Amino acid sequence: MKCAESAVVEAPTGLVVRVAVDAPQHSGLNAPLDYASERVLASGSLVRVPLGKRELLGIVWPGDAIGEPAPALRPVTAVFDALPPLGPAWCRLLDFAAGYYQRSVGELASAVLPPQLRELSPEQLSARLRKLHKKPARAAAAEPVRPALAAEQAEAVARIQAQLAAPSPKPMLLFGVTGSGKTEVYLRAAEAALASGRQVLVLVPEINLTPQLEARFTERFAALLPEPLAIVSLHSALTPAQRLQNWLAAHLGRARLVLGTRLAVFASLPDLGLIVVDEEHDPSYKQQDGARYSARDLAVWRAHDAKVPVVLGSATPSLESWQHAESGRYERLTLTTRIGGGALPRVKLFDMKALPPSAGVTTALTAPLLAALKERLDRGEQSLVFLNRRGYAPVLHCGECQWKSDCPHCSAWRVFHKRDRTLRCHHCGFTERVPQACPNCGNHDIAPLGRGTERLEEQLAEALPGARVMRIDADSTRRKGELEAQLQAVHDGDVDILVGTQMITKGHDFRRIRFVAAVNPDGALFSSDFRAPERLFALLMQAGGRAGRDAAGESPAEMWVQTWHRDHALYQALARHDYVRFARDQLAERQSAGLPPFAHLALLRAEARTAEAAQAFLAAAAELMQDDGVLVYPPVPHAVARVADVERMQMLLEAPQRGRLQACLRAWVPALIALKRERSAEFRAVLRWAVDVDPLAI
Ligand code: ADP
Ligand code: ZN
Numbered sequence: 001m002k003c004a005e006s007a008v009v010e011a012p013t014g015l016v017v018r019v020a021v022d023a024p025q026h027s028g029l030n031a032p033l034d035y036a037s038e039r040v041l042a043s044g045s046l047v048r049v050p051l052g053k054r055e056l057l058g059i060v061w062p063g064d065a066i067g068e069p070a071p072a073l074r075p076v077t078a079v080f081d082a083l084p085p086l087g088p089a090w091c092r093l094l095d096f097a098a099g100y101y102q103r104s105v106g107e108l109a110s111a112v113l114p115p116q117l118r119e120l121s122p123e124q125l126s127a128r129l130r131k132l133h134k135k136p137a138r139a140a141a142a143e144p145v146r147p148a149l150a151a152e153q154a155e156a157v158a159r160i161q162a163q164l165a166a167p168s169p170k171p172m173l174l175f176g177v178t179g180s181g182k183t184e185v186y187l188r189a190a191e192a193a194l195a196s197g198r199q200v201l202v203l204v205p206e207i208n209l210t211p212q213l214e215a216r217f218t219e220r221f222a223a224l225l226p227e228p229l230a231i232v233s234l235h236s237a238l239t240p241a242q243r244l245q246n247w248l249a250a251h252l253g254r255a256r257l258v259l260g261t262r263l264a265v266f267a268s269l270p271d272l273g274l275i276v277v278d279e280e281h282d283p284s285y286k287q288q289d290g291a292r293y294s295a296r297d298l299a300v301w302r303a304h305d306a307k308v309p310v311v312l313g314s315a316t317p318s319l320e321s322w323q324h325a326e327s328g329r330y331e332r333l334t335l336t337t338r339i340g341g342g343a344l345p346r347v348k349l350f351d352m353k354a355l356p357p358s359a360g361v362t363t364a365l366t367a368p369l370l371a372a373l374k375e376r377l378d379r380g381e382q383s384l385v386f387l388n389r390r391g392y393a394p395v396l397h398c399g400e401c402q403w404k405s406d407c408p409h410c411s412a413w414r415v416f417h418k419r420d421r422t423l424r425c426h427h428c429g430f431t432e433r434v435p436q437a438c439p440n441c442g443n444h445d446i447a448p449l450g451r452g453t454e455r456l457e458e459q460l461a462e463a464l465p466g467a468r469v470m471r472i473d474a475d476s477t478r479r480k481g482e483l484e485a486q487l488q489a490v491h492d493g494d495v496d497i498l499v500g501t502q503m504i505t506k507g508h509d510f511r512r513i514r515f516v517a518a519v520n521p522d523g524a525l526f527s528s529d530f531r532a533p534e535r536l537f538a539l540l541m542q543a544g545g546r547a548g549r550d551a552a553g554e555s556p557a558e559m560w561v562q563t564w565h566r567d568h569a570l571y572q573a574l575a576r577h578d579y580v581r582f583a584r585d586q587l588a589e590r591q592s593a594g595l596p597p598f599a600h601l602a603l604l605r606a607e608a609r610t611a612e613a614a615q616a617f618l619a620a621a622a623e624l625m626q627d628d629g630v631l632v633y634p635p636v637p638h639a640v641a642r643v644a645d646v647e648r649m650q651m652l653l654e655a656p657q658r659g660r661l662q663a664c665l666r667a668w669v670p671a672l673i674a675l676k677r678e679r680s681a682e683f684r685a686v687l688r689w690a691v692d693v694d695p696l697a698i
């Protein structure tokens with residue numbers, strides 16, 4: 001690796017600097033490490049330092065070094081002088097997040113900084129910076145047309161403006177039904193913050209939604225922000241060079257508006273003035289490996305720390321945020337009506353029990369549903385059919401010997417994909433050609449069981465000849481540009497029936513859809529995960545929200561839900577679009593069961609070659625728990641216990657207060673690191689362990 005020549009001189013009589021560097025957690029090197037430097041380095045400076053035999057990116061960390069200058073201290077190898085240091089607010093954010101989620105600052109920094117920073121030498125980075133300054137200006141843009149605000153929007157914007165001027169603004173929850181114009185509120189709030197010379201950060205849950213959002217923000221602000229790189233996005237689908245460029249633009253203050261997915265919450269924003277978190281309830285805001293942070297929660301912390309407003313927007317807020325609004329910790333802004341007077345779709349709870357035993361083509365495509373789709377088709381209207389399961393069928397089955405297409409490496413079925421005739425494991429990726437005959441008994445009659453989107457697409461096309469059916473899911477959009485093209489076809493009216501997974505239920509401003517059907521949503525009602533009803537309700541409200549967004553259609557918009565449990569409280573609340581009622585019921589249940597947001601949880605996860613080893617490690621960990629006020633549940637297997645031949649177990653911790661849980665984890669995690677190290681022979685089969693604070697999936 002190429003190193004810079006600056007500051008490489010060994011300096012026994014020099015200074016000691018603290019550097020945050022990505023040391024492996026299990027090495028026990030959690031705090032920033034001391035290095036020698038021949039000159040003073042400002043906190044937040046990017047440097048390269050040796051660690052063991054490697055040379056790593058590091059950040060000079062605020063705070064006093066612990067050690068004395070000593071000949072044994074290794075020197076900083078290079079300094080990225082061309083880059084202004086990361087600010088104190090950014091370092092505080094990292095300190096907080098690392099402490100809260102029980103990771104080292106160095107590890108977290110390395111995970112959230114653009115990957116290219118790790119590869120470039122100081123000279124190469126200087127070159128990138130020069131290039132950034134030479135970016136040509138964009139073509140002059142026309143003054144945007146701003147729609148007149150609806151009364152509720154105007155009220156919400158006024159209250160955000162009041163918070164923008166407040167010395168210690170309160171977080172705000174923008175509770176607005178689908179199609180009520182939340183994005184316009186974000187745009188106006190951003191405009192106000194930009195006008196006062198501040199940077200704005202807008203977070204969205206899905207990469208898929210960034211192009212659409214970027215287009216809307218660019219259209220609105222291109223004239224106001226003509227400088228190159230004044231509006232940038234940050235997400236993992238950018239090329240490494242783009243990601244570095246956009247990150248640098250934000251860090252240098254050139255980017256005034258930063259749009260991104262969860263990782264963007266860590267953008268360096270020296271003039272931050274406003275944070276918006278769209279669809280704040282979305283589970284994608286929680287990182288699912290490494291440092292398992294919640295970008296939504298960190299956005300709230302960051303806004304509080306920077307004394308700037310944060311707007312959390314949703315039609316179905318997370319129960320955590322809703323409870324904060326109820327208790328008055330957050331200010332609630334409410335949009336109750338759809339823009340343009342479009343009504344929310346009428347919800348029809350179709351009772352599967354009422355079907356005569358032999359009716360319909362299949363149970364998922366009931367005859368009445370097909371009739372309803374046909375009616376819309378004849379009127380030239382678009383419909384959306386939603387099923388949260390991709391592939392053709394979730395499992396292949398042999399009627400002779402009862403063989404099923406299980407995955408040899410996971411405790412899961414392999415999904416049958418008819419298109420490319422494969423059996424694919426959605427957990428470990430293991431893929432094989434579909435066998436000609438049962439691999440167990442040779443029977444040629446192996447058949448798909450159940451239904452995924454691929455099969456639904458096929459059956460719809462068969463049952464409704466002439467209908468233009470299109471499927472959108474992770475399989476149909478694998479290649480770059482495919483999703484955009486597919487969405488465009490929907491917008492252009494080249495599609496009659498859109499079939500897909502939750503991918504199509506989120507955020508899209510479809511104007512022509514008047515009918516939405518959920519064919520098989522019951523599964524989540526009886527899940528062991530206490531958050532499953534909350535997720536299902538949000539998903540169905542979102543899906544329904546895609547219908548009737550344009551009031552111009554002559555027929556009423558409708559949502560069709562096929563269920564065996566039509567009297568269930570969740571569906572009854574859904575039928576009335578009554579989030580408030582649903583939230584009240586759920587919160588009452590959570591309170592009496594002692595669940596979040598009335599209790600605080602952490603999971604210790606262990607992955608091992610055998611379930612016994614994982615279990616033994618968790619049991620030993622439980623014995624090290626010092627605090628009687630933290631309840632430790634017995635270890636249980638993960639919902640999918642084995643993935644890629646690794647056994648996964650987890651153990652739940654529960655505490656009445658967040659502070660209590662945090663204090664306990666602070667003492668416990670180092671004890672776990674020591675446990676694994678000191679009894680390494682005993683726990684050899686344990687491959688990994690990690691703490692997940694505020695876990696989303698239990
Ligand atoms: P939400 O995010 O709440 O579902 P959107 O922000 O997508 O809703 O708004 C729905 C539609 O209404 C969009 O097409 C948007 O351009 C339009 N819209 C929003 N506010 C106004 C307004 N004040 N006047 C006219 N159209 C508006
Ligand atoms: Zn068989």
Ligand code: ZN
Pocket residue numbers: 407408409410412425426427428429430643644
């Ligand atoms: Zn597998």
